[in-house]
Amino acid sequence: MLGEQLLGNLIQGLVLGCVYGAATMGLSLIFGVLRVVNVGHGAFIMVGAFTALLLFNVFGINPILAAPVALLIGLGLGFAVYYLVMQRLVQAPELASLLATFGVGLLLEETVKQVFGSEFRGYYWSVGQLDLGVTVLPMTKLYACAGSVLVAVLLYIWHRKTRAGRALRSVVEDAEGARVCGVNVNWVYAMSFAIGIGLTVLGGVLLTMFIPVGINPYMGGVYTLKAFVIAVLGGLASPYGAFFGGLIFGIIENGSYTLLATIEGVEPFALARALSFIMLLVILLIRPTGLFKTK
Amino acid sequence: MDEPLLRAESLTKRFGGLVAVKDVSFTIAEGEFFAVVGPNGAGKTTLFNLINGVLLPDEGRIFFNGKDITRLPVYRRAPLGIGRTFQIPRPFGVASVRENVAIGALFGRAAEKVSVVEALAIADEYIDRVGLQAHGDKPSIALTPVERKLMEIARALAMKPRLLLLDEAMAGMNPKDIDELVNFLKRIKDEGVAIIALVEHIMRAVAGLAERVMVMHQGSVLTDTTTEAALTHPKVIEVYLGKAPG
Amino acid sequence: MSPSRTRLERYYALLPVLGAYLVLFLIGNGQPDMWQLVAMLAFYCALGQAFNLFLGMTGYVDFGYVAFAGVGTYGMAISISHLSAVEGIGGWAIAIGLLLGATMATLLSLAVGAVALRLRGAYFAIATIGVNEGFRYFVEGARIWNGSDGIIFSRDLRLIFGRETATALSTFWADVLVLLIAALAGVVTLLFMRNKIGYALTALRADEDAAKVMGINVTKYKIMAFITSAVFAGLLGATAWALKLTYVYPPDVFEIHYTVEAIVIVMLGGAGTLLGPLVGGLVYGLSKYWLAVTLPGFQLLIFAPLLLVIVVLFPEGLVGVLKKKIGNRPLGKFIV
Numbered sequence: 001m002l003g004e005q006l007l008g009n010l011i012q013g014l015v016l017g018c019v020y021g022a023a024t025m026g027l028s029l030i031f032g033v034l035r036v037v038n039v040g041h042g043a044f045i046m047v048g049a050f051t052a053l054l055l056f057n058v059f060g061i062n063p064i065l066a067a068p069v070a071l072l073i074g075l076g077l078g079f080a081v082y083y084l085v086m087q088r089l090v091q092a093p094e095l096a097s098l099l100a101t102f103g104v105g106l107l108l109e110e111t112v113k114q115v116f117g118s119e120f121r122g123y124y125w126s127v128g129q130l131d132l133g134v135t136v137l138p139m140t141k142l143y144a145c146a147g148s149v150l151v152a153v154l155l156y157i158w159h160r161k162t163r164a165g166r167a168l169r170s171v172v173e174d175a176e177g178a179r180v181c182g183v184n185v186n187w188v189y190a191m192s193f194a195i196g197i198g199l200t201v202l203g204g205v206l207l208t209m210f211i212p213v214g215i216n217p218y219m220g221g222v223y224t225l226k227a228f229v230i231a232v233l234g235g236l237a238s239p240y241g242a243f244f245g246g247l248i249f250g251i252i253e254n255g256s257y258t259l260l261a262t263i264e265g266v267e268p269f270a271l272a273r274a275l276s277f278i279m280l281l282v283i284l285l286i287r288p289t290g291l292f293k294t295k
Numbered sequence: 296m297d298e299p300l301l302r303a304e305s306l307t308k309r310f311g312g313l314v315a316v317k318d319v320s321f322t323i324a325e326g327e328f329f330a331v332v333g334p335n336g337a338g339k340t341t342l343f344n345l346i347n348g349v350l351l352p353d354e355g356r357i358f359f360n361g362k363d364i365t366r367l368p369v370y371r372r373a374p375l376g377i378g379r380t381f382q383i384p385r386p387f388g389v390a391s392v393r394e395n396v397a398i399g400a401l402f403g404r405a406a407e408k409v410s411v412v413e414a415l416a417i418a419d420e421y422i423d424r425v426g427l428q429a430h431g432d433k434p435s436i437a438l439t440p441v442e443r444k445l446m447e448i449a450r451a452l453a454m455k456p457r458l459l460l461l462d463e464a465m466a467g468m469n470p471k472d473i474d475e476l477v478n479f480l481k482r483i484k485d486e487g488v489a490i491i492a493l494v495e496h497i498m499r500a501v502a503g504l505a506e507r508v509m510v511m512h513q514g515s516v517l518t519d520t521t522t523e524a525a526l527t528h529p530k531v532i533e534v535y536l537g538k539a540p541g
Numbered sequence: 542m543s544p545s546r547t548r549l550e551r552y553y554a555l556l557p558v559l560g561a562y563l564v565l566f567l568i569g570n571g572q573p574d575m576w577q578l579v580a581m582l583a584f585y586c587a588l589g590q591a592f593n594l595f596l597g598m599t600g601y602v603d604f605g606y607v608a609f610a611g612v613g614t615y616g617m618a619i620s621i622s623h624l625s626a627v628e629g630i631g632g633w634a635i636a637i638g639l640l641l642g643a644t645m646a647t648l649l650s651l652a653v654g655a656v657a658l659r660l661r662g663a664y665f666a667i668a669t670i671g672v673n674e675g676f677r678y679f680v681e682g683a684r685i686w687n688g689s690d691g692i693i694f695s696r697d698l699r700l701i702f703g704r705e706t707a708t709a710l711s712t713f714w715a716d717v718l719v720l721l722i723a724a725l726a727g728v729v730t731l732l733f734m735r736n737k738i739g740y741a742l743t744a745l746r747a748d749e750d751a752a753k754v755m756g757i758n759v760t761k762y763k764i765m766a767f768i769t770s771a772v773f774a775g776l777l778g779a780t781a782w783a784l785k786l787t788y789v790y791p792p793d794v795f796e797i798h799y800t801v802e803a804i805v806i807v808m809l810g811g812a813g814t815l816l817g818p819l820v821g822g823l824v825y826g827l828s829k830y831w832l833a834v835t836l837p838g839f840q841l842l843i844f845a846p847l848l849l850v851i852v853v854l855f856p857e858g859l860v861g862v863l864k865k866k867i868g869n870r871p872l873g874k875f876i877v
Contacts, residue, residue, distance in 0.1 A: 031663070035663070037666060088853050267681060386747075387743060411735060
């Protein structure tokens with residue numbers, strides 16, 4: 001039944017969407033604070049994926065435990081990239097930071113390729129599944145979904161309740177004013193960038209639950225595009241918007257594949273991928289500020 | 296001359312909960328020098344942005360030469376004859392001083408079509424007039440802040456404006472430079488260009504040039520009258536407590 | 542100084558550019574085993590000159606740029622494969638292929654531009670990043686132009702021209718055309734720079750809002766630069782890819798790799814300058830060639846940090862640095 005299939009799709013889409021959302025929050029955070037679009041976003045997802053892969057295959061550590069490790073790696077990478085590259089580009093034209101993040105992403109991809117080779121790899125981790133009638137949900141995906149929600153909640157708490165989070169909000173509101181009030185704006189930028197990257201790498205780990213065999217150095221590109229669609233959907237500067245944008249995107253992506261498969265003479269997989277881009281153009285045309293009015 | 300050059304009617308602009316410009320109306324005639332005075336945050340620059348089209352008003356209308364330009368796109372206002380300088384100068388980066396000023400000539404009120412070669416010649420003319428002859432070939436970012444202000448004025452004038460919007464043109468200048476600028480502006484005024492100058496205080500320098508003054512406070516007009524009357528206006532003195540004019 | 546003499550003098554800067562392409566041709570023509578290298582260098586220079594028309598002059602990055610070359614390739618492929626049945630079509634097939642490629646690139650750029658060019662810097666980059674991928678998957682998914690099977694037209698080419706001429710076309714004339722495209726792109730670049738559009742682009746690149754206040758219709762000029770740049774990409778695809786290889790295959794021509802190379806070439810040489818893409822193309826091409834021999838597979842690993850260094854430390858590129866040093870001396874008027 002198409003109806004049952006669609007309901008099953010909806011659930012799968014929601015589960016996937018949570019993870020998409022969590023993986024995109026970093027992008028929105030970085031743009032919201034630094035006004036920098038991390039064009040190399042996908043490369044950091046890839047780093048997370050490889051982290052999960054290696055920790056599992058080499059050390060037998062499951063992805064749930066790998067996640068915090070990935071977060072730490074991401075934080076370290078983020079600080080390194082900020083202090084080495086991004087810091088000097090705060091005053092430069094937009095072009096510079098776009099190319100810089102692009103270059104960083106490229107560098108990551110090539111380094112990983114040199115070290116690990118460009119073949120596709122994967123790992124297999126299964127802890128049973130949940131039968132919901134209309135669809136079957138592997139527990140791994142459920143864990144990823146739960147992890148994503150947890151991350152989003154933690155970010156929210158950090159953002160709203162801690163001193164660091166308040167400093168961040170003051171800088172977003174008015175950087176000059178914050179500086180005058182004694183906030184170390186550069187440190188806020190560094191911290192935001194690092195957390196943004198950390199979240200992205202973490203997202204990469206969670207995403208491997210959905211693509212356990214597709215891990216390779218160049219996998220990031222697809223995710224960069226999806227992340228942009230999601231981020232724009234949610235309002236480019238809002239991490240929470242990104243989360244909800246992810247949910248919407250997950251549902252649409254899942255549903256569209258099923259629907260497209262019913263049309264004769266098209267290749268649903270390729271067309272579904274083209275869909276991401278069409279969605280992006282449509283949103284940018286009608287509502288570039290995103291679907292939500294979050295602040 | 297019945298129709299004033301610029302007429303603003305009940306302009307209001309809000310940013311979220313903040314009212315930056317509140318029910319502001321005034322007129323400017325051709326060749327008039329009009330000073331808008333007010334402390335930071337009084338709404339002066341927002342007013343300029345409305346006249347320029349960088350911002351659109353929530354309420355109210357603007358007429359230039361009888362034409363309603365309230366919602367006209369930014370880039371269409373310059374060819375009508377509205378030129379502007381910025382409070383913090385915005386030179387076109389790597390381009391030379393001459394090229395900067397030529398841009399003003401190329402896209403301004405070209406009653407006849409101006410070619411690039413002609414625009415460069417016009418640029419040289421105005422560069423001379425503001426005293427930057429020695430710097431024509433320099434990249435504009437190499438100029439000192441005062442030189443940048445002068446370049447901006449030259450660039451705006453190369454547009455052959457009928458109305459020149461000067462935003463804090465004298466800020467950061469020493470008295471000698473200010474006197475020179477004042478003389479320069481007098482000559483511009485005599486050539487028929489109307490000028491609106493934004494200043495933070497009613498300085499002696501501006502008082503000599505401006506026939507009329509509009510004092511703004513927190514977005515509203517405090518008074519709009521002749522310079523002498525403004526200087527002795529009780530509300531004005533109250534707002535500027537401790538700031539003696541001159 | 543009479544106006545016409547001054548006017549002509551302004552175009553002297555073309556001499557080193559055209560001279561360089563002529564020299565390249567003479568080297569390759571004189572030494573047949575160097576032709577491959579010359580062809581590759583010509584391609585990179587042409588790619589750079591074409592991309593520079595947009596990236597260099599507006600400061601906007603079109604991450605989906607290679608899509609324009611991709612449709613250009615299809616234009617030539619479609620023309621040749623469909624016209625081979627027409628008796629005596631001869632060279633017209635090539636001409637139509639070029640025209641078709643250019644037209645398709647124009648149409649695509651209009652479609653993309655209509656959405657993307659209304660957006661500011663970062664949003665524009667985001668919009669374009671998906672163009673390439675999106676268009677490729679659209680072609681494959683909707684099975685347009687044979688979908689993922691692509692078009693092979695070597696047989697059609699031989700049908701039209703006979704074996705000998707067809708081979709000459711693919712191995713010699715295609716590359717000559719690439720050189721001509723590079724030269725033409727250079728000419729157009731200088732035409733832009735010396736005319737009103739160049740000044741408008743300089744202004745909007747430096748400060749888009751101030752440019753609007755100065756009376757510049759930034760959207761109009763962005764579109765002009767965008768379409769021009771796209772057309773050259775289309776022509777490049779039609780010659781360097783279609784004519785040379787006699788087949789078109791979506792994953793090959795919608796390969797983001799080329800956009801990366803275009804970015805590196807333009808930034809390395811000097812974005813927004815006339816000589817920049819030429820210098821960038823030569824340096825990049827030669828380095829890549831040398832690296833392919835000495836350290837194969839390492840190219841991007843070296844160019845990625847190089848790009849970072851350029852962006853952070855030398856954003857004006859090689860020619861930009863050169864201009865600063867000798868811009869005021871007599872020779873400076875050739876370094877544009």
